[in-house]
Amino acid sequence: MAKPEKKVINLRATAPAISPDRPCWGVYEHWVVNEKGRKLKPGVYWHGYQRTAGDQDTDGDDGSDRPVVDEWISSPVTVMARTISSDDGSEGRLLRMKVEAGHKDWIIPMEVFGGSGEDARRQLFGMGVIIALKKRTTFMEYLLDQTPAEVFATTSRPGWHESGAFVLPGRTIGNGNVRYQASGREQSLFKAKGSLLDWQQEIAAKCAGNPVLVLAIGCALAGPLLSLVGVLGGGVHLVGDSSSGKSLAQLVGSSVWSDPGVFAASWDMSKGGLEIEASSRNDTILPLDEIKRADPKRVQEMAYSLANGQGKGTMTRDREARGKLSWRLLTLSSGERSLSEHAAISGNAAHAGSELRMVDVNAGTRTHRAFDELHGLAGADFHRSLTVAVTRNHGLLGPAFIECLVAKQDPSGLLEDFARVRETFVEDNAQAGRVADRFAVIALACEMAIAYGLLPWEEGSALADCQLLYGEWLNRVGSGNAEDRQILSSILDFIDRHGSSRFSDVSDDQAETRVPNRAGYWESLGGKRLYLFNKSALIEAARGYGLPRVVKALDNAGALAKRDTDKKRYTKKYRLPGGGSSGLYVIDTEPLDREGVNQ
Structure with a gap:
């Protein structure tokens, strides 16, 4: 051969x-x-x-030989x-x-x-x-x-x-x-794979009719809009039982910018680590899985930090100030407990401000747990199809959205669009207004993507979904000031726990010898019981709020049933069993129930 x-x-x-x-x-x-x-x-x-040993200065020599x-x-x-x-x-x-x-x-x-x-x-x-x-x-x-x-x-x-x-x-x-x-x-967080068309057909189409999934995509797209429309950062917290679909929503939201397996983060980190994760996703979204992994003692502080967008200052070895990390984004959190419930594990009082910065969203008791529409599939098949699809197609919608946003370059028009959307989210106080801002910018981002041809949804559908979730939140927390609600809720909880052990009938002459660590008294009036708090017990019951703030909340709620004629005083003077008298705060629990603080 x-x-x-x-x-x-x-x-x-x-x-x-x-x-x-x-x-x-x-x-x-x-x-x-x-x-x-x-x-x-x-x-x-x-x-x-x-060069050779005999080389000398060769200036002027072209060296051709x-x-x-x-x-x-x-x-x-x-x-x-x-x-x-x-x-x-x-x-x-x-x-x-x-x-x-x-x-x-x-x-x-x-x-x-x-x-x-x-x-x-x-x-x-x-x-x-x-x-x-x-x-x-x-x-x-x-x-x-x-x-x-x-x-x-x-x-x-x-x-x-x-x-x-x-x-x-x-x-x-x-x-x-x-x-x-x-x-x-x-590690490079932002990765792209597959095609935008496949992402639209295999993922976005199945999200239609599912407010929680729409919200997840909207959170991812709203990140770049926050600074453009003047909305502060913050987050939404998906609350539901284990395996309800919360994590799937986070995978879908993460797929807007990258591979969900790389992009998604966890609450299980230090505050400094959280700041690094937030800064590395600036103007996009920070998915945080399973709040139960967070330190209960610091989870509220971490929620404040994420919303405020400013890290803690540190020093170098030479005692020079190191630049602070900063960011502006929306956080998409999840857990079986709300943020306040998780914080309570450590014995810390829940802060109304942190709950406003990380708003609870029902992702467990909808038609199909976290979902409302399965598009003809069984629950397990629906979950599996989306999970597989986001691993094949990701990191495409976010950049495409930015390309359209940059090409349009209409700052005044964007502000007008946001104002129109924001008008549809009704609120009765400044604190609810901050939450309304967040839902409005999420809705705006989705509707803009629909208009750009990037999301295969009907015009106005995303706005309706966001209004639905915002309305659910508003109905759950009630109207009024969030700190007021927190104070009133804490006082009711205190009465539930100590009403029979630390209070006694103010007309009972033998009460003084039978009540340790006294919080006050009670009296019957018109078929109901009024609780007469002493000053220290009222501060204890409100957990973390000063007396003037506590009294203001009670007065706003109409819960102070009696007071002396002096309008500057909020107490009523009572003759105490065993002798003597004292000014006590007389609290009627019925107005507290009307505020919805037990919901």
């Missing part, structure tokens, strides 16, 4: 010829042939002349631009590398040149760059010697940049001269 003929490639005929102006650097992404006919593989080169030297330094790495951080003004260089996997960009901080550069070279090796081991110092000299004319801005935080661009790792929407600069070797 004849041997197969070997094909011989004439590299000198196919590779471009170069004539470097020696001595100089050279970068080639393909094979080249130098002026002496020598083949050079792709890479960074130092083009010079061979001297032997040339082409030192291979590394695989192709081109210094594309000078970079200046918008965060702290630090400089860097934008590198473009050609490796086996293709082209990659990376920004190297200039500060690495103050040391050996070992950490920077290690990262480059990790990205596929090969550097000759004996040329490591020469490689750093090459990078430092480049003076690119182009200047790019950089930021280590995703989201809106001061230039008007929306920055994501590996992609900038709206301005090509801004780049994301990773602060370290952290």
